[in-house]
Amino acid sequence: MTNNISELAALDRDHHMHPWTHFQQAERDGPLVMTRGKGVHLWDEDGREYLDAVGGMWCTQIGLGNEEMAETLAEQARTLAYTSTFVDMGNAPSARLAAKIAEIAPTGFTRTLFTTGGSTAVDSAYRMAQFVQHHRGFPGRTHILSRHASYHGSTFASASIGMRDGDRIEEFSYLEKTIHHLSAPNPYRRPEGVSAEGFTDFLVKELEEKIAEVGADKIAAFFAEPVQASGGVIIPPEGYFKRMAEVCHRHGILVVADEVVTAFGRLGEWFSSEAKFGVVPDMITSAKGLTSGYQPLGALIFSEELWQEMSGDRWFTHGFTYSGHPIACAAALKSIEIIERDGLLAHAKHVGALFQKGLKSLEDHPLVGETRGDVLIGCIENVADKETKALHPDEIDIGKRVSDAAEKMGLLVRPMGHLNVMSPPLIISEAEVEEIIVKLRASLDQVADQLVREGEKVA
Structure with missing residues (x-):
């Protein structure tokens, strides 16, 4: 195989389909x-x-090229490269990582379901929200609230939950009847003459009106990034996220904080929902900084309370071949260790x-x-x-x-x-x-x- 840059670019252009491909540009410019x-x-x-x-x-x-991380990945590959975590099998790195996340997560967040990335973490939260509501006695709570300018992933469910400009194309179908999008909390684009406080009041009122329109007994969860990252780094008005969460909880609607971007140090905290915005959600989705990009890994982190509500003589039939992958979990443990130690x-x-x-x-x-x-x-x-x-x-x-x-x-x-x-x-x-x-x-x-x-x- 070649290492020549022009030949590599040609191989890539001729054989590799990238995420978010623009066909004309890819064929013209290459990577x-x-x-x-x-x-x-x-x-x-x-x-x-x-x-x-x-x-x-x-x-x-x-950062890239970290020697400690490289040694960790190599040693874990030599020791145990893979084992299934389905049902009753585990491995040392996934057990240690789940315990470490429980240590640094908000109080009460004791449980983690490992996924393959951010999209699958959101997909898992979508399923868990309906599962929890069903066993709370609300099998009709299947609808989801989200927002414009949101990005929650590219699986079918997570892409349907998101609503970022330019992402939706006519060639694809989406879940539409059960997913409802509220206004983005973008202070820069708020109506002229409206204060930040007035804008927040409008957004909260919009939420209350949407709940009344759909029916609280039909809504499972509200999905929200603390900062809408791929939607344009939208920093919400002060107090917005807390007030939205309070309304949701008052109506029995679960709050899912999508921290795929904002967790593990991006905002200077392990998790930002509570530390930065004063919100204790019901679930937190994470990925990206979890392993510092050295391995693909996502995590759905949730409270002990939800675990107890789901527990019993029943199955949660959801997971992935690479859930709790030992090399990925070892990478996450090492990344957390370096962030903490340094x-x-x-x-x-x-x-x-x-x-x-x-x-x-x-x-x-x-x-x-x-x-x-x-x-x-x-x-x-x-x-x-x-x-x-x-x-x-x-x-x-x-x-x-x-x-x-x-x-x-x-x-x-x-x-x-x-x-x-x-x-x-x-x-x-x-x-x-x-x-x-x-x-x-x-x-x-x-x-x-x-x-x-x-x-x-x-x-």
């Missing part, structure tokens, strides 16, 4: 093939170096404050409508008019232009329509944070110049 990673940096075969401000896919908490939660808060300050400094740029984020998650919303918040036409592809310009400068940021999002590893240094901000500004300047040359208004 950027990476061959090595260390810390917060990636290299392609030509030796070009990139600072990965995306953090893989919100997940490389401890004080990466505190470090994330420190450098995260600098990161947010740096992003905020870009708001004087004519292309930038708003920057937003928390700790080590951030977003730039690019606009055509700062006053009206109007967007550029889709064909301009503003987010991709910014990311392309950044890539040429050795910086990787993720384009999502008119947005650019980032989630650098927890190990990032102050100097590397500064590098991100400097190169972002230079990229924005370059794109602004391009637009002026093309006759577009830049103000």
Whole structure:
């Protein structure tokens, strides 16, 4: 097999279908093939170096090329590469990891169902919510509440629960009759003249009205990301999540906190629902930072109370071939150990404050409508008019232009329509944070110049 970068790109283009493939673009441009990673940096075969401000896919908490992790994976592969965890069989890493999660999770969260990633964790929560409600005596509680600008995964159920712009296409079908989407809690896009407090009041009222419309006796659960990550790093108004959870619990509706992105240090905490937003949910879905991207693994974490409600002479017929995979669980244990031992939660808060300050400094740029984020998650919303918040036409592809310009400068940021999002590893240094901000500004300047040359208004 070849190691030549152009030949690798050709092999990839001809044989590998990527997630979220745009066929014309894939055939025209091909992929950027990476061959090595260390810390917060990636290299392609030509030796070009990139600072990965995306953090893989919100997940490389401890950085790439960690020798401790590599040894852990190798040793576990030698010791026990795989065993089923169905029904009455277990393994040492999955048992230890479940116990460790119970130690660092919110009080009362003592149980974990391991999955293969975030999508399957959400799918599992969808099933568990209905299972719990059935055994509470409400077999008719099968409906789900979610929100616009949400992303919960790409399985059939999780994609149906999510509702992010651009994800839904006419070629696919979705669960629609039993899933209801509320407004996104996006303060930047709230109605003109409405305060943040008034916006929260509106959102809570909308929830109450939807419950009345559907019927509380039909609703199993409310799925919500504490921060809507892939929907544009939407930081909700203060008090919003807590008030929404209170309404749900008052009506017997389970609250599922989708922390696939926000758990394991992204916001400077092991879990953010309670620590950052004052909400104790009924279930927490997680993945991504759980293993720092070294292995695919997800976890549905839930309370002892739910376990007791489900217990009895009955089956929960759900799980996966790779649930509790020993190598994946060993990776998660090592990642948690490194985060804990090296004080990466505190470090994330420190450098995260600098990161947010740096992003905020870009708001004087004519292309930038708003920057937003928390700790080590951030977003730039690019606009055509700062006053009206109007967007550029889709064909301009503003987010991709910014990311392309950044890539040429050795910086990787993720384009999502008119947005650019980032989630650098927890190990990032102050100097590397500064590098991100400097190169972002230079990229924005370059794109602004391009637009002026093309006759577009830049103000």
